[in-house]
Amino acid sequence: MEKFVVKGGRRLSGEVTISGAKNAAVAILPAVILSDEPCIVENVPSISDVNISLRILKEMGAEVTMLGKDAYRIDPTRIDKYCVPYETARKMRASYYFLGALLGKFNKARVSMPGGCPLGDRPIDQHLKAFSVLGADYTLSQGMIDLTADRLHGNQIFFDVVSVGATMNAMLAAVKAEGLTIIENAAKEPHIVDLANFLNSMGANIMGAGTDVIKIRGVERLHGTNYAVIPDQIEAGTFMIAAAATKGDVLIKNVIPKHLESITKKLEKIGVNIEQFDDSIRVWVDGPLVKTSVKTTPHPGFPTDMQPQIATLLTLAEGTSIVTEGVWEQRFRYVDELRRMGADISVDGKVAVIEGTGRLMGAPVKACDLRAGAALIIAGLAASGITEIEDIFHIERGYDCMEGKLRSLGADIEKVNFPDSTSDSGNDGKKEAV
Ligand code: EPZ
Numbered sequence: 001m002e003k004f005v006v007k008g009g010r011r012l013s014g015e016v017t018i019s020g021a022k023n024a025a026v027a028i029l030p031a032v033i034l035s036d037e038p039c040i041v042e043n044v045p046s047i048s049d050v051n052i053s054l055r056i057l058k059e060m061g062a063e064v065t066m067l068g069k070d071a072y073r074i075d076p077t078r079i080d081k082y083c084v085p086y087e088t089a090r091k092m093r094a095s096y097y098f099l100g101a102l103l104g105k106f107n108k109a110r111v112s113m114p115g116g117c118p119l120g121d122r123p124i125d126q127h128l129k130a131f132s133v134l135g136a137d138y139t140l141s142q143g144m145i146d147l148t149a150d151r152l153h154g155n156q157i158f159f160d161v162v163s164v165g166a167t168m169n170a171m172l173a174a175v176k177a178e179g180l181t182i183i184e185n186a187a188k189e190p191h192i193v194d195l196a197n198f199l200n201s202m203g204a205n206i207m208g209a210g211t212d213v214i215k216i217r218g219v220e221r222l223h224g225t226n227y228a229v230i231p232d233q234i235e236a237g238t239f240m241i242a243a244a245a246t247k248g249d250v251l252i253k254n255v256i257p258k259h260l261e262s263i264t265k266k267l268e269k270i271g272v273n274i275e276q277f278d279d280s281i282r283v284w285v286d287g288p289l290v291k292t293s294v295k296t297t298p299h300p301g302f303p304t305d306m307q308p309q310i311a312t313l314l315t316l317a318e319g320t321s322i323v324t325e326g327v328w329e330q331r332f333r334y335v336d337e338l339r340r341m342g343a344d345i346s347v348d349g350k351v352a353v354i355e356g357t358g359r360l361m362g363a364p365v366k367a368c369d370l371r372a373g374a375a376l377i378i379a380g381l382a383a384s385g386i387t388e389i390e391d392i393f394h395i396e397r398g399y400d401c402m403e404g405k406l407r408s409l410g411a412d413i414e415k416v417n418f419p420d421s422t423s424d425s426g427n428d429g430k431k432e433a434v
Pocket of ligand 1: 327370
């Protein structure tokens with residue numbers, strides 16, 4: 001097993017380059033299935049969720065060739081399996097994008113229900129509603145979702161909740177459906193726009209991505225493309241907060257500043273200095289950090305995937321801050337770990353009250369999910385003493401060499417091996433999918 005050991009107290013400074021967006025890549029890779037020709041996808045982050053997506057594609061019969069550190073040629077023309085089994089699907093929540101992509105291409109799909117669920121209830125009713133409205137029948141049996149359709153036809157899909165995954169899956173399924181599909185109450189995240197741009201670059205006809213109404217006119221075939229994934233908004237935001245928490249001065253490169261607006265505005269309120277350039281952003285702190293209130297909402301609001309990181313920063317700010325989670329039912333599981341580091345946080349349902357103590361102390365802690373893990377690294381960087389973070393596989397699902405990038409900014413962070421005390425119980429420590 002591996003853990004991160006962080007010696008806190010070092011101010012981050014220098015330059016860091018952000019990788020491709022996880023939440024775009026995990027939809028774009030399955031979307032290649034829809035093409036009748038090979039595709040090249042660039043700026044793909046080196047993270048375990050991407051490795052799993054590529055493995056699923058290979059298991060289905062796609063030919064995957066690595067062209068460089070972050071580029072792949074994927075030839076989907078020999079795909080002859082339409083199933084993602086439990087063993088693979090449980091490792092990655094986003095395996096549900098194979099449902100939309102396979103259905104859109106072959107009119108059938110068989111994918112295991114995604115596994116473990118550390119953010120509270122994570123239903124996929126809206127995904128299934130979209131498939132059904134487009135003409136597919138679905139059955140759920142023994143943990144597998146089966147989709148079949150004689151043919152898919154365009155239709156009007158109205159989502160009852162704003163869902164990133166359901167919006168992307170509806171786009172994947174509708175892109176080749178006959179006629180016009182109108183998705184209403186669609187999610188507007190940057191990765192929705194990126195998937196639409198990717199599909200359009202293959203010959204799809206999608207309009208309105210990034211607004212709450214997306215119109216898709218079905219096309220008969222999609223051709224190959226060469227496409228670069230957008231930079232990761234959340235990785236960039238995480239480095240912005242790491243810079244702020246250590247009172248550092250960091251230039252964050254390969255970003256789209258527009259995607260970072262809600263994060264930038266909130267950080268400025270807390271007392272963080274931010275200067276935006278075309279594709280980079282400088283973050284530095286030269287004064288006190290002060291309290292604020294934050295509520296997470298779908299894009300363009302403050303992203304839920306930045307909630308643990310900003311809550312951690314607010315433990316270092318003066319005064320009482322309020323953080324309200326507006327997307328997930330349970331996204332405060334990391335608070336117990338921060339308390340072990342001296343944070344004063346009380347949680348009531350979806351609201352956390354943070355009494356800024358201005359300091360954190362190193363402690364052994366565990367990452368309970370991806371962003372919680374990133375928040376603990378930030379806490380460790382800002383804390384006095386040593387922080388040891390276990391269950392780092394969560395972090396490696398979504399951050400491309402986080403420790404290497406932090407080291408290049410002057411952080412003292414190492415990945416070390418340690419014996420797995422639970423190995424007798426057969427627990428491989430990697431059971432949760434998120
Ligand atoms: C995506 O998850 C992201 N994952 C999550 O990022 C992110 O937290 C989330 O969007 C919100 O931004 C990927 O893109 C792979 P949702 P997703 O469907 O699509 C409810 C990270 O840290 N809902 O937008 O699964 C749901 O319960 C991860 O990178 C339904 O009720 O999220 C939630 O309350 C974690 N029925 C809300 O909608 C449905 O059918 C938003 O979920 C679907 C969702």
